[in-house]
């Protein structure tokens with residue numbers, strides 16, 4: 001029971017390209033919410049900072065080396081499987097070719113997001129983008 005109350009810290013990368021599009025990736029088979037679209041990232045390992053974890057995860061999952069990490073917002077989300085604390089960071093530069101090392105899919109998106117379904121814990125980010133960009137209307141389908 002006590003484990004369920006302890007939040008799991010997750011580093012999440014919001015990659016933004018020169019055209020203002022952001023990168024979503026689908027969750028691989030075998031994970032909870034497989035097939036749902038999210039921003040790439042993963043859990044912090046013991047002793048890791050958010051930035052360290054993000055660099056490691058994006059290298060492992062996407063094969064890219066990221067440049068500066070800009071912390072954006074922190075959001076808690078209470079799933080049936082876990083309470084997560086999501087550390088969303090903006091990233092504007094990276095090196096290397098994208099490789100989907102976990103057989104995920106990737107999609108550069110703008111508002112409204114076309115891919116579906118979107119992970120519940122990802123939806124707030126789309127609202128923040130909408131506020132920043134003066135976008136009105138639904139941010140995603142479904």
Ligand SMILES: Nc1nc2c([nH]c(=O)n2[C@H]2C[C@H](O)[C@@H](COP(=O)(O)OP(=O)(O)OP(=O)(O)O)O2)c(=O)[nH]1
Nearest residue numbers: 010012038039040041042043077084119120121122
């Ligand atoms: N990467 C990512 N995770 C998110 C987002 N929104 C959201 O609620 N989450 C949740 C889903 C999961 O419960 C958790 C991330 O854990 P994960 O299982 O993907 O992390 P991981 O890659 O370290 O996985 P593993 O090594 O334990 O298999 O955060 C998001 O936008 N991106």
